[in-house]
Amino acid sequence: MSDANTGRGEIGRRSLIAGGIAAVTTAAVVSPAAADPATTTQPTEKLLGYSLPLSAKGTANIVSEPPWHYAGDVVGVEFWTTPTAAEAALPAGLTPDPNTSGHAYALFIDWQFSGSHQEYLDPVRSQYSEFLVLLDAQFQGRPVAWCPFIWVDNDAALARGWFQGFPKKLGAIRQTRAFSVPGQASPVVGPGGQFGASLSAAGRRLAEAQITLQSPSSTLPALGRPIVNLRHFPRLIAGQYDNPDVHELTQSVLDTPVVGNNWTGTSTLNFFAAPGEELADLTIVRTGAGFRGSLSYTVTTLKMLTGPDAG
Numbered sequence: 001m002s003d004a005n006t007g008r009g010e011i012g013r014r015s016l017i018a019g020g021i022a023a024v025t026t027a028a029v030v031s032p033a034a035a036d037p038a039t040t041t042q043p044t045e046k047l048l049g050y051s052l053p054l055s056a057k058g059t060a061n062i063v064s065e066p067p068w069h070y071a072g073d074v075v076g077v078e079f080w081t082t083p084t085a086a087e088a089a090l091p092a093g094l095t096p097d098p099n100t101s102g103h104a105y106a107l108f109i110d111w112q113f114s115g116s117h118q119e120y121l122d123p124v125r126s127q128y129s130e131f132l133v134l135l136d137a138q139f140q141g142r143p144v145a146w147c148p149f150i151w152v153d154n155d156a157a158l159a160r161g162w163f164q165g166f167p168k169k170l171g172a173i174r175q176t177r178a179f180s181v182p183g184q185a186s187p188v189v190g191p192g193g194q195f196g197a198s199l200s201a202a203g204r205r206l207a208e209a210q211i212t213l214q215s216p217s218s219t220l221p222a223l224g225r226p227i228v229n230l231r232h233f234p235r236l237i238a239g240q241y242d243n244p245d246v247h248e249l250t251q252s253v254l255d256t257p258v259v260g261n262n263w264t265g266t267s268t269l270n271f272f273a274a275p276g277e278e279l280a281d282l283t284i285v286r287t288g289a290g291f292r293g294s295l296s297y298t299v300t301t302l303k304m305l306t307g308p309d310a311g
């Protein structure tokens with residue numbers, strides 16, 4: 001029997017013993033301070049992987065270690081919500097940007113992901129779609145973008161998001177595609193080209209947009225601010241639900257970002273109320289530019305703004 005198996009056996013027996021004590025002792029209070037170091041010290045892990053599920057070979061994890069490479073097509077809409085709604089969506093540590101209060105972007109993205117081994121050759125895993133909102137904010141007086149809500153249609157993308165602090169949920173996201181042949185079934189990527197996009201989740205439509213391209217552009221406007229997220233992992237210990245294990249502001253680090261084929265134009269955008277959702281609380285006062293473009297970058301690290309790794 002290996003050491004690790006012995007360790008698991010010990011833990012199992014202690015649990016049974018503890019259960020026995022609880023069953024026969026009427027007035028016993030088991031103090032956390034009395035915990036045996038043998039039960040609190042981490043055994044050296046023998047299972048492999050960057051994320052759960054750790055496994056014998058280390059290839060079953062839902063997300064393997066960075067680098068994480070991304071390429072995507074973006075359909076975006078600039079919009080303004082009310083200053084009150086924008087402020088209500090910010091976590092502690094972020095403040096509204098007084099210069100651009102209520103300014104935000106809604107982004108629909110068709111992504112292709114890869115690790116270091118041409119994972120794009122497995123499209124059922126590497127392709128996914130995403131919708132997110134980015135709200136202008138400030139961190140210590142610096143302009144940043146806060147992501148209050150984001151949906152994806154792929155489990156690995158959901159987990160990568162949580163590791164970075166993106167508050168991802170599962171949804172269905174679509175955008176009009178363009179093809180490299182002309183025809184009535186696809187828009188031109190050029191003046192007059194029209195693209196639609198939508199988000200739904202749990203059987204409810206939550207967002208829809210349309211844009212009409214007018215002129216080429218050198219940028220994707222939503223890339224102007226660094227994205228700040230909140231890594232949050234709660235405790236599941238009775239009495240400590242409001243004392244999370246992890247609660248720290250992070251800043252996304254995009255290595256070698258490249259944009260191309262950017263167009264800007266006009267837009268429409270609607271959010272729809274649904275049970276269990278607060279997206280529509282970001283009341284759309286008006287929209288600004290509609291835009292479309294392509295984007296690639298790599299993620300290898302995260303800048304920690306608060307918490308034990310900040311500094």
Ligand SMILES: O=C(O)C(=O)/C=C/C=C/c1ccc([N+](=O)[O-])cc1
Nearest residue numbers: 074076107160161166220221222223
């Ligand atoms: O890494 C992830 O898991 C993830 O969810 C990535 C989010 C991407 C955000 C983003 C921001 C700005 C633009 N832009 O400016 O068009 C496009 C995309």
